[in-house]
Amino acid sequence: MSQTISSRRGFLKAAALAGALAAVGGCASLGGSKAKVVVIGGGYGGATLARYLTLWGGGKIDVSLVERNPSFISCPMSNLVIAGYRKIEDITVSYDGLKARGVRVIQGEVTGIDATARKVKLADGSELPYDRLVVSPGIEFMWNDVGGMATAAAQEAIPHAWKAGTQTLLLQKQLMAMKDGGVFAISIPRAPYRCPPGPYERACLVADYLKKNKPKSKVLILDANEDVVSKKGLFTKAWQGTYGGMIEYRNNNELKEVDVASRTAILEFDKVKADVLNVVPPQRAADIARTAGLINVNNRWCDIDWLTMESKAVPNVHVLGDATFPAPTMPKSGHMANQQAKLAAAALIDLFDGKAPNANPMLMNTCYSYVSEKQGIHVSSVHHYDAAKKTMLPVTGSGGVSVAASVIEGDFAAAWARNIWADSLS
């Protein structure tokens, strides 16, 4: 309450001051009074937000970005690394580009958020004050939903490779070491999960590698969903055509438990012993979102205002990317996180300027996938803000999927990666 009064007084004083300055003529000097934005998470969402605040903020915003990893490693394109068609360095981007723009990049771990005092606490004891906080934390795996997988040792023996980096290389190593005639099984959780087409792309690329190197082997897809979640026609065509009988798809196969020692997937009615078992577990918004009280949908996701990406649970905190409760048909993708970040950057600037944010924001998504080393496919969508429903909805008649897999689209997928990495991090 007292804050409102003093804010109001401050505001009036400031307005009077501005009037005086304007009377003197020319621009007011704003030295020393930069707005402070702290960003948690340097993935597609957080990095893009930080970058665009420096591009669009007119030098009036002080941006700090906290990220636990030393560099950015892309999830999109990481299935190519698993199959041996790219090196991990090829999908790694440093934070030097952001640093050169004046973003304070801090490698560290956030331990808490004090939303009242507007401070972020780091593991090393330091604190970062903010005017507005942007949380782009990614996902946490719900290991309690899959028996036997709670330990670090289990997660190393049965990789998820659903966060790019060490896990990507672990799965690659297991695939390379697998004997000819072996079974590579991949378990897919119920939607929503990060990167809807990702598991099906992975099945294709693993099969591509096996077909060339270990042709007696098999890929088994154990999908908890009723049906293929994304680009069904295109993936099914690749499985039946390109890979003959090598890939087997089983729907309604939710993973209950894993016997780690024997690499056995325990499903409701069945058990499958694999030579390589890849478990993509169920997901929710990352822990820091929970600690900060941002999770308010199904105990999993963060609901936000689509005009600003501001949390509906905690004021002055904005949430981006996979952690958000998605609008209808909106996928959890790196592309979408980048788009949301640009929406949020524009809104933050408007809010700091005391203006209403854009009332008609747009977002668009594209997920390219490889069905073989060289051939790509895509799904695209364009979303507009619906003022009556207060959410983003797909624009009728827009978007769609590829007519067929092609090398041209494989090349566009690679070009997309180069462009989005530059758009997010350069």
Add this chain to the structure above:
Amino acid sequence: MKQNTMRLAWRGVLLATAGLLAAAPAFAQTSVARSLAATCANCHGTDGHAKDGMKTLAGKPADEIIKLVSEFRTGQRPATIMHQISKGYTEDQIKMVAEYFAQQPAK
């Protein structure tokens, strides 16, 4: 507290300045165009400066961009993806985006 006051002061200054600029709605128009153009940047690069393998739109005349996009929309021009994306935007939006890209200095 001091910082808080400063922040508010800053906001006040901007509000007041925005008031002075209210006669120039072009500014708001530009920031909307900029945001719309940023939805193309994942492929065509920031402000239309593309990396290898995608077409640069920065510095391309607005009429040309408008023509290309409308040909994608009608299916006159073959495309892998632009026929789907172009149908997500109104003609006015495409015009704003095209003008924004046209104004970007070619590198």
